Amino acid sequence: MFDIAPVSRERDEQIQARIDDKTKPRGALGALEPLAAHLARLLGESPEIKRPAMLVFAADHGIASAGVSIAPPEVTAQMVANFAAGGAAINVFCRQLGWQLEIIDAGMLSAPPRDMGVTDCRLGAGTGPIYKRAAMTLGQVEHGLNFGRERVRSHHAKGANLIGLGEMGIGNTSSAAAVMAALMGLEAKDCVGRGTGVDAATLKRKQMLVEQALLLHLDMLTSPESILACVGGFEIVEMTGAILGAAELGIPVLVDGFIATVAALAAVKMFPQSREYLIFAHRSAERAHGLMLAHLEAEPLLNLDMRLGEGTGAALALPLVQAAANFYREMASFSDAGITDVTP
Ligand SMILES: Cc1cc2ncn([C@H]3O[C@H](COP(=O)(O)O)[C@@H](O)[C@H]3O)c2cc1C
Numbered sequence: 001m002f003d004i005a006p007v008s009r010e011r012d013e014q015i016q017a018r019i020d021d022k023t024k025p026r027g028a029l030g031a032l033e034p035l036a037a038h039l040a041r042l043l044g045e046s047p048e049i050k051r052p053a054m055l056v057f058a059a060d061h062g063i064a065s066a067g068v069s070i071a072p073p074e075v076t077a078q079m080v081a082n083f084a085a086g087g088a089a090i091n092v093f094c095r096q097l098g099w100q101l102e103i104i105d106a107g108m109l110s111a112p113p114r115d116m117g118v119t120d121c122r123l124g125a126g127t128g129p130i131y132k133r134a135a136m137t138l139g140q141v142e143h144g145l146n147f148g149r150e151r152v153r154s155h156h157a158k159g160a161n162l163i164g165l166g167e168m169g170i171g172n173t174s175s176a177a178a179v180m181a182a183l184m185g186l187e188a189k190d191c192v193g194r195g196t197g198v199d200a201a202t203l204k205r206k207q208m209l210v211e212q213a214l215l216l217h218l219d220m221l222t223s224p225e226s227i228l229a230c231v232g233g234f235e236i237v238e239m240t241g242a243i244l245g246a247a248e249l250g251i252p253v254l255v256d257g258f259i260a261t262v263a264a265l266a267a268v269k270m271f272p273q274s275r276e277y278l279i280f281a282h283r284s285a286e287r288a289h290g291l292m293l294a295h296l297e298a299e300p301l302l303n304l305d306m307r308l309g310e311g312t313g314a315a316l317a318l319p320l321v322q323a324a325a326n327f328y329r330e331m332a333s334f335s336d337a338g339i340t341d342v343t344p
């Protein structure tokens, strides 16, 4: 369904030679060097980040009514209104750093007012409670993958060549943990964490409910699509579609924290070649994020002890991605600058 080309490694030697010829000791720009090489592979010899687009997908979760978060389900819609008014952390960072921000309703309990400026990609009015029944149907999964892909295509058509992904959905660390457990063959207790910061008793209930969900759907947890249908969330599915859509177009995706990484993991399980289009922005304080990053062999750019979501970690990594592209494009080589070549 998605047509994703593997990234060509043909120019790797040339790319590395160009980086090594820059006026600095070899390797001295650390993690920015492989990042620059990655961007040159994806965006060509003159990589420049253009019209970066941050897509924040919002959805509600049936499991949220079971009290697995510090916040009640209605906070999803309230935060979406806050996004629309420009008052959330993601708004501040997007304004500061030059992201185009789009807020997408992937399936909140009720649709926001039309004049709020939220894009309608609704898959339903919140998912089913995963510990009692499936979150959604396979048809909804397919629909959601297409919605995500379409949002990315629309930004790409306007000139975007980098996508950032974020989410809002009270209860979504429970769904994300269930998806992670199923995709990685882990137990609930390895994947469930404190999310918004729940207390020990709530954490215990959250673990039990996720465990119950995994047991209930055990026979159906056989493919990424079926896992998403059984225990996923509408925003997780649409983020997965956005990643696959970006990979199809050959543009990189900056992945945010725990929930966005679950979507990335689902994308990679569906189409392993999509892995190469992912840039991991930060290491979330959500405990299980590290396990997933290790599984994906990802070394994120930032470690700020953040655990907010909304795309905030991805937003903050943009200047580093720009710096990598810019040094590759603009920095002088030893011969340009008339400096004695110090490469061994
Ligand atoms: C005011 C507020 C703003 C947020 N912005 C992102 N999240 C984050 O918290 C939620 C996931 O955590 P849990 O599974 O514990 O509910 C998601 O909405 C996520 O984006 C927020 C949560 C709250 C309360």
Ligand SMILES: O=C(O)c1cccnc1
Residues within 6 Å of the ligand: 173, 194, 195, 196, 256, 257, 258, 259, 260, 284, 285, 286, 289, 306, 307, 308, 309, 310
């Ligand atoms: O890392 C995240 O994305 C995260 C962690 C906790 C709560 N919300 C989001």
